[in-house]
Amino acid sequence: MDNRISITDLKAKKQRGEPIVMMTCYDYPSARLLEDAGVDVLFIGDTLGMVVLGYDSTIPVTMDEMLHHTKAVVRGSSCAHVLADMPFLSYQASRDEALRNAGRLLKEGGAQSVKLEGGVHVSDTVRFIVDAGIPVMGHIGLTPQSINQIGGYKVQGKTPAAAVRLINDAEALEQAGAYAIVLECVPAQLAATITERLTIPTIGIGAGPRCDGQVQVFHDLLGLFDDFVPKHAKRYAALGPQITEAVRAYATEVRERRFPTEKESFLSGNGVFSEAAKIA
Ligand code: KIV
Helix, strand or coil, X not given: CCCCCCHHHHHHHHHHCCCEEEEECCCHHHHHHHHHCCCCEEEECCCHHHHCXXXXXXXXXCHHHHHHHHHHHHHCCCXXXXXXXXXCCCCCCCHHHHHHHHHHHHHCCCCCEEECCECHHHHHHHXXXXXXXXXXXXXXXXXXXXXXXXXXXXXXXXXXXXXHHHHHHHHHHHHHCCCEEEEECCCXXXXXXXXXXXXXXXXXXXXXXXXXXXXXXXXXXXXXCCCCCCCCCCCCCCHHHHHHHHHHXXXXXXXXXCCCCHXXXXXXXXXXXXXXXXXX
């Protein structure tokens, strides 16, 4: 049995004023690397639809895709908390369906908790899942699964009325039993107010420095793509160009017959090949 970071450990971090480090993680090799780097929460976000599977949005992501990637992340880690996203329409149609799908992410996927998007209007569903023993992280502010309703990837909570709605959403999720809440793309002052009002941790992405933790998308942080860098992302490496350069060097060496050399080849023992040639 793995000894993983639990939701109790994450909540205790807020009490101690110790920031929670969360990062999206979609496969076995990155789970190993992120865990070695000390990330607390490996999060299989439904952003995998966009950054790994090449969809235009998170809407097409299925439960099977989430399960496939969750299992790989679990296999690549042993101490980090593994959090799996509930994809679009896996929890909206009915509370029973939501519970069954949340349960699959734990039973089949091996995650320790699930995340779903929405505030007041999903709080009954959150309570239903939590009452069944499944820890739930909420997610408010910019909620990409509602992109067709929101009308674009925009900062949320900018008017007084919208800010009050988000405070109400956060408090409804806490009362429903959520153990933490992602605040995505909300003004920093609003995120700080929500963080102070809640006893559970807030995890920010584009929500300023005063949340109890931060989450970033693997591909943004490591600079895998050049086409779009969100304002909230900081690049700590430029792995995309490094990968292209490395593969270009490999391709050149293959074309110029400089790879493989004797060092990367297996050679027969003395006389073995000439003996074999006689038999053949
Ligand atoms: O799916 C995801 O990666 C997310 C983060 C942006 C918080 O929900």
